[in-house]
Structure formats: structure tokens, C-alpha cells
Amino acid sequence: MPSAPDTEKDRAPDATGGAPVVSVREVRHSYGRGADAVTALGPLSLEIPAGEFLVLVGPSGCGKSTLLRLIAGFEHATEGAVEVFGERPEPGSRAGIVFQQPRLFPWRTVGDNIGLALRYAGVPRAERARRTAELLERVGLADTAGRRTWQISGGQQQRVAIARALAGGKRLLLLDEPFAALDALTRERLQEDLRTVSAETGTTSVFVTHSVDEAVFLGTRAIVLTDRPGTVALDLPIDLPRTGADPDELRGLPAYAALRAEIGTAVRNAAR
Amino acid sequence: MPTSPSVRERTAEPSGPAGPVTPGPPGADGGDRRRRPERAALLRRIGLRVLALAVLLGLWQSVTALQLWSPVLVPSPAAVWRALLETSGTHDGVRGYQGHTLIEHLGISLRRIFVGAGAGVVAGLVAGVLMGTLPWVRVVLEPAVAFLRTLPPLAYFSLLIIWFGIDEAPKLWLLAIAAMPPVAVATASAVASAPTALVEAARAIGARRGQVVTSVVLPSALPEILVGVRLAFGIAYSSVVAAETVNGLPGIGGLIRDAQRYNQSDTVVLGLFAIGVSGLLIDAALRLLADRLAPWRSHT
Numbered sequence: 001m002p003s004a005p006d007t008e009k010d011r012a013p014d015a016t017g018g019a020p021v022v023s024v025r026e027v028r029h030s031y032g033r034g035a036d037a038v039t040a041l042g043p044l045s046l047e048i049p050a051g052e053f054l055v056l057v058g059p060s061g062c063g064k065s066t067l068l069r070l071i072a073g074f075e076h077a078t079e080g081a082v083e084v085f086g087e088r089p090e091p092g093s094r095a096g097i098v099f100q101q102p103r104l105f106p107w108r109t110v111g112d113n114i115g116l117a118l119r120y121a122g123v124p125r126a127e128r129a130r131r132t133a134e135l136l137e138r139v140g141l142a143d144t145a146g147r148r149t150w151q152i153s154g155g156q157q158q159r160v161a162i163a164r165a166l167a168g169g170k171r172l173l174l175l176d177e178p179f180a181a182l183d184a185l186t187r188e189r190l191q192e193d194l195r196t197v198s199a200e201t202g203t204t205s206v207f208v209t210h211s212v213d214e215a216v217f218l219g220t221r222a223i224v225l226t227d228r229p230g231t232v233a234l235d236l237p238i239d240l241p242r243t244g245a246d247p248d249e250l251r252g253l254p255a256y257a258a259l260r261a262e263i264g265t266a267v268r269n270a271a272r
Numbered sequence: 273m274p275t276s277p278s279v280r281e282r283t284a285e286p287s288g289p290a291g292p293v294t295p296g297p298p299g300a301d302g303g304d305r306r307r308r309p310e311r312a313a314l315l316r317r318i319g320l321r322v323l324a325l326a327v328l329l330g331l332w333q334s335v336t337a338l339q340l341w342s343p344v345l346v347p348s349p350a351a352v353w354r355a356l357l358e359t360s361g362t363h364d365g366v367r368g369y370q371g372h373t374l375i376e377h378l379g380i381s382l383r384r385i386f387v388g389a390g391a392g393v394v395a396g397l398v399a400g401v402l403m404g405t406l407p408w409v410r411v412v413l414e415p416a417v418a419f420l421r422t423l424p425p426l427a428y429f430s431l432l433i434i435w436f437g438i439d440e441a442p443k444l445w446l447l448a449i450a451a452m453p454p455v456a457v458a459t460a461s462a463v464a465s466a467p468t469a470l471v472e473a474a475r476a477i478g479a480r481r482g483q484v485v486t487s488v489v490l491p492s493a494l495p496e497i498l499v500g501v502r503l504a505f506g507i508a509y510s511s512v513v514a515a516e517t518v519n520g521l522p523g524i525g526g527l528i529r530d531a532q533r534y535n536q537s538d539t540v541v542l543g544l545f546a547i548g549v550s551g552l553l554i555d556a557a558l559r560l561l562a563d564r565l566a567p568w569r570s571h572t
Contacts, residue, residue: 072476074472074475091472091475091476091478092475092476092477092478092479093478096476097473097476099469099472099473099476101469103469103470103472103473104473105470105473105474105487105488105491106568106571107491107492107494107566107568116477116487117477117478120477120478120479120483121477121478148567148568148571149568150568150571164477165476165477167477168477168478
């Protein structure tokens, strides 16, 4: 993948001045009301500093997607506070979001899907075509701008979804099991590409998955959540080389295997 | 209309006013490999239909040749053909039927349908979008629309004549009122059931409320809205004869009424054919338009 235009200077000191990009304080979240209420999450607290690639791992139904939706602002916590760049989160304001399904608009071409995101991000019309081409090239899909969304494969659609999420130029990227619905080969390629893009741009990311391997491969930090209601079971830094490493070499490192084992054990215990 | 199994059945297609669904243009990814057998099947189907039509005409002609009934009651195909020729030109110093040719009668009725039903479609769209997005509007308007839908157009035509006289206005109002409910109902239900996943995707890229409506809600509702529009034109078509029962000449409905008065059954049958054929053509055009405007419908 070609290198991103960002330079060290562009992404260096954060506007928040060293404050965490995301801060979750004493959050509890329930669905339903009264006697029917089900607590999905919490109590839970965590901070995500700038530049971190945090992976949330846990059994299905542990509330990891709920946590991501709270950070995205699609839902507001029943108790406690979630702040993104020091503000109460609203969808589309401070974070780019990638869902499990591509969720592209079928009435727009591939390019126009990204063009719409650029428009809502306030990019002037004259620049949109060029920026669209850049973004598509960045996710390895140059020359697909004119195609219909149903004319490209599922993996390509998810790449377009990633490009769309990057279009807003947000410094936080939220990804909810984006590769779960893809075949193994496509998934691995997208993991490698996302790892590269992330390392190059230094975008703060929160990535939800139920795959331990994906967590170790992508993250700079992994948090394992317990079964419902989700609380932090394990909070582990992942210190593996971010750039220049061959993916297969990386997966062969003893440290990689050790991290996999540790997170895997935590996930199994959490599911009990 | 004969129904034959379509090559590429569409499961999601609600049946419109005019029968079976013919396959749309093949997708751009189709290529020639798939197109050739499709074309052969299409030709075979057209051939079969032409044959059926010929058989039907033959039966009709032989029944009238037997003279079981008076030709005044059952006109022969030849008599209808003569009526077509007579109403299409000037014969014995009389131009067409009552001073207008068949095409002119039909054109005037079509104009009424397009203006009247067109206004009804626009009103139905506006009402439907409001009903689909604002719950209180739905609560207020839904019973009114449902009530209007159950009324046969001829029933409220009397009131429209008292209000608007016997010229163009009551006819246009009738067609507008008849066309409005199906569009309003289809639009409201489609708008209200906009896919949450895509609404969230739009919010995720920073769309505000109105932008969500224009970028997701309306486009996702478009296929259903177009079905409502087809239905509306179908209803307008079946109402145009009612609208032209009073002072309907020139107009195809007026022509049928007037010919009935003089027992000119050949002209009545001709009028029926004119309405039927033009109705089928317009429905086919609307279906083509729907495929053009919403090509994703068959892919998602």
C-alpha cells in the first residue's frame, strides 16, 4: 500500500495536549427499563491515549460492541461518562466508523459513497474527486470509483467502507468486527493492510473482535471483557514491531505466541 | 393478459396493476454469454403471445360470422377496424368521432391523467414523507388516507361537480384524489422502514437529520415509491372513464359514453382497446423507469 501523505509534524502534538482521546469513566449501560432491564456493560473505566490501537476482545454478548457504540455516540451510557476529545460523543463528529457489514449506499457508485463522506466532512466540491481517488488508492482499490457497489466483492466493499471512514480525516477510528464476515484469505490481507495504514498514520483506533489472533496481530493494546455485563478482565500492552515486519515473521515470534496464549486464556475464562 | 414464466423472476416485486413482470435489462456485469439465451427466450415468448392474439382474433371473427348475436351487440373485428379507420380520419365530411380523431380523444384523456394523477402523485409523496418521518402526522393523516382509498372515485365525483362545475377542474381533481392514496401509503411505509444500518452509516459520516433523509431515507424508499406511482397511474387509468362521464367529449371515456348512447358497440370496443393498449404501454414505461432509477433493487 502506498505511504500516506501524513508527516510526523501533522500528527504530532494532539489538540488535547496529552489528554486521552477517549475516556470512559464508571460507565454502566443497560437495555430496557425497570424489571426487564438487562445490564450489558460495566461498571467499566478506561482511557485511550492518542496513537493507541486498542483491541477489545471477548465472547459474544460481552458488551464490546455496546462499548464501541457508546464511544461512537450512537447510544449514551445509562450511568457514568464517555468523552471523546473531551466532549460527549456524537456520531460523525470526532470519529470515523467501520461496521461489521460494509453498509455502503447501493444507490451511489463506489466513488460517490466516499464523495458523500467528503461532502459531509466539509471538503469543497472541487477537491472531492482527487481526494476520493487518493482514498481508494490507499485501500488498494484504484480505478473502482465508477463501479456499482454490488459489482465489487465483499472484501472490496469493506475496503471502501474503510476508505469512507478515513474520508472525514478524523483522528479516531472505530471498527466493529469489520472483517468477521469475510473469508479467511481476504481477512488476512485486510488485517495486514489495516495494520500498515494504522502504523503509517498513527490514527487512534478502537477495534472490536472475538478473534484472539486478530487482537494480537493488530493491537498495541488488548482489553479482554468478561461475559455480560462486560467488565475489564485483562488489560495488556502488545509490544510487537509496528513497521517493517513481515506478517508471517511476526506471527512466528515467540512473543506473539505468548501474547496469544495469555489473551486466549483470559477470553476462555471470561466466557465461563 | 397471458402470464408466462419470466426468465429471471423477481421475488420482491409486488404485482402492479398490469400483470406479469418481464425481465429488466441484464445487469452490466451480465455479459453476452447470459444475454443470448435470454433473448431467445424473449423472442419465443413474444411469438407465443402474437400467436395467442391471432387465435383470439380468429375466434372472435368466426363467432361473429356465425351471427349468433346481432352485430349491434357483438361487433366483428372488421367492424372495430372500420371504426378505427373512421375515427382516425375525415369521412363524409365528418372529422373523426364528434369532431376529434381517436388519437386526439386519447391524447386529451392522457393529458388529464398526467396532470391530474401527476398532481396526486406529488401530493402523495409529500404526505407520505411527512407521515413516514413525523409520527403525529401519521396519526392524523392515516385514517383520512385510508378512508379516501376505500371510496370509489365515481362516488365523490358528484361532489366535485357541485364544487367545480363540469369542465376540466372536476376531472383533474378526481384523478388527483384517486392517485394520491396509493403513493402516500407506499411512501409512508417505505420511509418509516428506512434501514437502520444505512441510517447509522450516514450519521457516522456526519449527516445531519435532513441529510439523512435525502441521502438514505428517500433513496432507499424509491423502489417502493415507484411501485406506488405505478399503482396510482393504474387507478387513474381505471378512473378516467368515470371522470369523463359528465361533459367528457373530447376524451376517450367521453367517446365510449357517447358511442354507448347510440349503440355503436364497435366504437365502444375500439375505445376499450385504446385505453387498454395505452395503459399497458405506460405501465411498461414506468417499469422501465423504475429499473433505470433504482438499479440496485435487483442486486441487494
